[in-house]
Amino acid sequence: MINEKDSIFLRKAIRLSAKNSHDGIHGPFGAVITLNDEVIAEGWNEVLQTNDPTSHAEIVAIRKACRKLNSWDLSGTVLYSSCEPCPMCMGAIYWSRISRVVFAADRKDAAEAGFSDDMIYEEINIPHDRRSIKFVQHLQDEAVEVFLKWMENPERKIY
Numbered sequence: 001m002i003n004e005k006d007s008i009f010l011r012k013a014i015r016l017s018a019k020n021s022h023d024g025i026h027g028p029f030g031a032v033i034t035l036n037d038e039v040i041a042e043g044w045n046e047v048l049q050t051n052d053p054t055s056h057a058e059i060v061a062i063r064k065a066c067r068k069l070n071s072w073d074l075s076g077t078v079l080y081s082s083c084e085p086c087p088m089c090m091g092a093i094y095w096s097r098i099s100r101v102v103f104a105a106d107r108k109d110a111a112e113a114g115f116s117d118d119m120i121y122e123e124i125n126i127p128h129d130r131r132s133i134k135f136v137q138h139l140q141d142e143a144v145e146v147f148l149k150w151m152e153n154p155e156r157k158i159y
Contacts (some may be wrong), residue, residue, distance in 0.1 A: 005037055006102050012039070014104055017057070017082035022045035027052040029114065032080040033065040041065035041079070057081065058089035062096050072159060074098045083110050087124070093153045095134070117152040 009032050016030030027045030028139055034040060043060030058081055066072055074096040079085075083105040087091060093101060107117055119132070128135035150156055 002102070006078075006080070009034055009039070009078070010082075010102055010104055012042075013057075013080040013082045016042055016044050025049055027057075027115070028082070029057040030082045031061040033061045033074070033077050034080070035069075035077045040068050054088065056086065056089050058085050059090075059092055060094050060099075066096065072096060078102065083107075088118045146152075 004021045013030040013032045017028050018030075020030065021028040021044070021109070025048050027047060029045040031043045032039055032041070040102065041061045041064035043062075043064060044055045045057050046055040049055070050080040058079060061079065062074065065074055065077060070096075073125055075098075077098050078100045079093060079098045079102070081089075081101065081103040084103045085101065086107070110116070123133075124133050141148065
């Protein structure tokens with residue numbers, strides 16, 4: 001269900017995408033995170049500026065929101081994005097437990113502008129040895145042993 005505040009915050013994300021992409025260095029993406037209808041973080045695409053392929057608008061905003069709240073858990077927050085989040089950002093949204101996402105343009109709109117995630121969506125379903133980047137599993141037993149020891153640790157924190 002969309003309400004008037006959703007439109008206000010989503011337009012803010014769109015304005016951030018427009019304002020910060022006019023230089024050609026920042027991609028045309030903006031994000032806003034709110035808690036109790038108050039903006040707690042904003043982000044825009046900084047991939048080229050930072051030489052960090054993970055600096056998507058949503059990731060930048062999530063990092064800022066986590067620092068502001070001093071928590072990795074963003075339950076109760078809403079993320080407003082100028083575009084449908086990519087697979088990486090969607091993963092971060094789930095890991096941070098954002099409660100709701102409202103977005104404007106969709107992934108097809110982004111693809112038409114040169115930002116296609118189709119290959120990633122397709123690659124996820126391909127067996128490891130047939131992906132365009134080969135994924136090779138090795139030393140599984142040794143890594144699983146670490147998990148087993150971690151599960152036995154009474155001090156472990158589940159996240």
